[in-house]
Amino acid sequence: MSKDLYRKKTQIFKALAHPTRLFIIDKLENGECCVCEFVNELDVDFSTVSKHLSVLKNAGIIIDEKRGQQVYYTLVMRCVCTFSHCIETFLNKE
Amino acid sequence: MSKDLYRKKTQIFKALAHPTRLFIIDKLENGECCVCEFVNELDVDFSTVSKHLSVLKNAGIIIDEKRGQQVYYTLVMRCVCTFSHCIETFLNKE
DNA sequence: TGGTTATTTGGCAATTTTACCAAATAACCA
DNA sequence: TGGTTATTTGGTAAAATTGCCAAATAACCA
Numbered sequence: 001m002s003k004d005l006y007r008k009k010t011q012i013f014k015a016l017a018h019p020t021r022l023f024i025i026d027k028l029e030n031g032e033c034c035v036c037e038f039v040n041e042l043d044v045d046f047s048t049v050s051k052h053l054s055v056l057k058n059a060g061i062i063i064d065e066k067r068g069q070q071v072y073y074t075l076v077m078r079c080v081c082t083f084s085h086c087i088e089t090f091l092n093k094e
Numbered sequence: 095m096s097k098d099l100y101r102k103k104t105q106i107f108k109a110l111a112h113p114t115r116l117f118i119i120d121k122l123e124n125g126e127c128c129v130c131e132f133v134n135e136l137d138v139d140f141s142t143v144s145k146h147l148s149v150l151k152n153a154g155i156i157i158d159e160k161r162g163q164q165v166y167y168t169l170v171m172r173c174v175c176t177f178s179h180c181i182e183t184f185l186n187k188e
Numbered sequence: 189t190g191g192t193t194a195t196t197t198g199g200c201a202a203t204t205t206t207a208c209c210a211a212a213t214a215a216c217c218a
Numbered sequence: 219t220g221g222t223t224a225t226t227t228g229g230t231a232a233a234a235t236t237g238c239c240a241a242a243t244a245a246c247c248a
Contacts, residue, residue, distance in 0.1 A: 006113035017107035019100040069194050069245050083177035087106050163215050163224050
């Protein structure tokens with residue numbers, strides 16, 4: 001496999017490698033959410049949440065749609081959830 | 095889900111988020127390898143390879159076994175491969 | 189138009205990750 | 219025992235990531 005493909009794949013894993021971003025993915029598993037919903041549940045600045053969302057968006061894991069004043073995010077790379085659940089099972093065994 | 099679980103899950107993703115470590119995982123999909131095999135195929139210092147292996151080992155993704163002078167590594171978190179293939183499919187679509 | 193709300197962007201200091209070199213350890217063999 | 223090979227560990231400078239604040243944008247409403 002090419003170096004470039006490994007680099008691109010790495011970007012996906014890097015995008016997921018943060019507690020806040022994993023929380024966002026978990027919430028999105030059950031359907032779209034607007035930015036304000038994440039801000040309400042996370043104890044971080046709204047600008048920080050926005051930057052985490054843009055990391056996931058740039059990686060192609062989620063997409064955004066503006067409706068009125070709000071921006072809604074949707075999970076497109078659904079297999080992240082499958083893997084995430086596998087990790088949970090794995091962690092429970094230890 | 096607890097903050098601690100998110101932190102632990104993040105460690106798994108961080109451990110995977112490097113081109114060299116993804117290459118290692120790919121090779122291990124087909125069975126165990128010794129450190130020297132990775133060093134031969136990667137254009138980095140052997141101490142660097144060793145440190146990447148220890149990152150994966152500490153995350154519980156691979157395990158090691160010493161036989162003679164050599165150390166062999168085996169992939170235990172096999173679902174990483176499934177996800178890795180999903181990402182490849184995803185990247186090919188774009 | 190002016191004000192309010194929702195979100196993103198720019199900038200920056202603190203923290204984390206990375207890769208190399210040199211040195212340490214460990215197993216084997218002469 | 220001494221030398222060689224395989225691997226890990228410690229140290230360090232460079233690069234990347236993070237989270238906050240302040241400022242910019244963008245949409246809505248009075």
